[in-house]
Amino acid sequence: MVQVRLLPTPAQASALEATLQACNEAATWASGVAFEKGVQRNFALREHTYREMKERWGLGAQAAQHVIKKTCDAYATLKANLRAGNLGRPGSKRYRKAAGKPVAFRAHSAQPYDDRMLSWQITERRVSIWTTAGRIKGVAFTASSEHVATLVQYRKGESDLLCRDGMWFLMATCEVPEASVNDDPVDFLGIDLGIVNIATTSDGEIMAGRELNRIRLRERMLRVKLQSKKTPSAKRRLKKRRRKEARRARDVNHKIAKHVVAEAERTGRGIALEELTGIRERVRLARPQRATHSSWSFAQLGQFIVYKARRSGVPVVYVDPANTSRMCAECGHLDKANRVSQAWFACRSCGFVDHADRNSSRNIRARAWELWRRGAPSTAPASPPHQRGGAGRNRRITASDARCASPPL
Incomplete structure (x- = not known):
C-alpha cells in the first residue's frame, strides 16, 4: 500500500466528508440487516440492501456494491477472529459481546474506491474522485518521489479513502514484485x-x-x-x-x-x-x-x-x-x-x-x-x-x- 495525502479545498473536503459519512452510515445499516437476517455473503446481502442503499443515501452503483462488500468482509474478519480466539474463549463476556451485536462502522472509516470511481493523474499530482455530490476533478495530492514512482509502476486495484485527524488520505494498492529468494544464504x-x-x-x-x-x-x-x-x-x-x-x-x-x-x-x-x-x-x-x-x-x-x-x-x-x-x-x-x-x-x-x-x-x-x-x-x-x-x-x-x-x- 502507498499512502498519499489529499489537499482538497474546503468545498472539496466537505463533499468528501459527506460521502464518507453516507457510505459508513449505509454500511452500518447493511450490517444490521445482515445480522438480523443472518445473511452475510455478498450476493445474498445485495438482494436485501442494494436498492434501498442507492435511494436512501444517494450512493452510485459502484459505491453501493463496495459498501456491501465492505460489510461482508467485516463479518468474515469477525468470524475469523472468533475462531482464532482473538476475542476470548467461546462463552466469555468479551466473546459474547463481539458476537452478539452487529458490526458498526465509524463515520470516518475507510471506503474502497475502484478505477471507475477514482482516476489518477499522477504526473499532475491530481485525482478525480466520485462523491455523493457528483464527481470532483482536480483534487490535489502530495507524496514523496519514491511513492510517486511506485504508483506509476505498480498501482493496481482499489484505493481506500480515509480521514484521520482532519487530514485526507488515499491508500493505493500497489503490487510490487518480490525479488527471488536467496536459496543459498551463507548464514x-x-x-x-x-x-x-x-x-x-x-x-x-x-x-x-x-x-x-x-x-x-x-x-x-x-x-x-x-x-x-x-x-x-x-x-x-x-x-x-x-x-x-x-x-x-x-x-x-x-x-x-x-x-x-x-x-x-x-x-x-x-x-x-x-x-x-x-x-x-x-x-x-x-x-x-x-x-x-x-x-x-x-x-x-x-x-x-x-x-x-x-x-x-x-x-x-x-x-x-x-x-x-x-x-x-x-x-x-x-x-x-x-x-x-x-x-x-x-x-x-x-x-x-x-x-x-x-x-x-x-x-x-x-x-x-x-x-x-x-x-x-x-x-x-x-x-x-x-x-x-x-x-x-x-x-x-x-x-x-x-x-x-x-x-x-
Whole structure:
C-alpha cells in the first residue's frame, strides 16, 4: 500500500466528508440487516440492501456494491477472529459481546474506491474522485518521489479513502514484485526482540528502546493527567495527541527493519526471528508491567522485517523462542540460573559471559540455520485474521536440536 495525502479545498473536503459519512452510515445499516437476517455473503446481502442503499443515501452503483462488500468482509474478519480466539474463549463476556451485536462502522472509516470511481493523474499530482455530490476533478495530492514512482509502476486495484485527524488520505494498492529468494544464504542474522532493547542482532548490534519507552511513559502519564481533568481544553489536547505515540513507534520500527534487512542483504545472509505469536496470553505480569508489555510492538516490527525482506529476496525463518535466553550459545548448557540479570548472561557450565540479548540472538541464529538445513522454507507464521501478511508456520526446533546445529563461522 502507498499512502498519499489529499489537499482538497474546503468545498472539496466537505463533499468528501459527506460521502464518507453516507457510505459508513449505509454500511452500518447493511450490517444490521445482515445480522438480523443472518445473511452475510455478498450476493445474498445485495438482494436485501442494494436498492434501498442507492435511494436512501444517494450512493452510485459502484459505491453501493463496495459498501456491501465492505460489510461482508467485516463479518468474515469477525468470524475469523472468533475462531482464532482473538476475542476470548467461546462463552466469555468479551466473546459474547463481539458476537452478539452487529458490526458498526465509524463515520470516518475507510471506503474502497475502484478505477471507475477514482482516476489518477499522477504526473499532475491530481485525482478525480466520485462523491455523493457528483464527481470532483482536480483534487490535489502530495507524496514523496519514491511513492510517486511506485504508483506509476505498480498501482493496481482499489484505493481506500480515509480521514484521520482532519487530514485526507488515499491508500493505493500497489503490487510490487518480490525479488527471488536467496536459496543459498551463507548464514543467518539472528534477531532477539525485546522491550528494554527493541532488537539485538547476533552480530552484537543493540537497538535500544530506552528513549521510546521514556516517551511512552511520559505520554501515558500525560493522558492520565488530562483524562482526570475532564475539561474541554483537556479533551481537545487529548484528541490532538492521540496516535502520536503509535506514529513514533511505527517510524522507529520501520528504521530498524530497514537496517536489519539491508545488513542481511549486504552480507548474503538470511534473517532469523522469534515466533512470539500468543505471548501476551502466555505471560502473566504484575500490574505495573502490563502497560509496558501491552505497548510492545514486536508484531509490527516482525511484519516490517518480513515484507522488506521479501522485497529484497532475503529469506526469513521463524524459530521457537523457548529457552533462548537460558541456553549458552557457546556450549549449549541450559539452566535458568544462567540468566543472572536482565542485561547479562553467565554460563554455569563453561563460564561464558555475554550480553543476555546477544546470547539469545546467537541461539536464534543457530536454530534458524538448523531449520534451514532441514529444508524449512522462507516464510512467516500465520498472521492473525485482522492482519495482512504471510501464511504457514515453520516446524519448531527444540533446545537439544539447537545444540547439534553447526552454523558457519
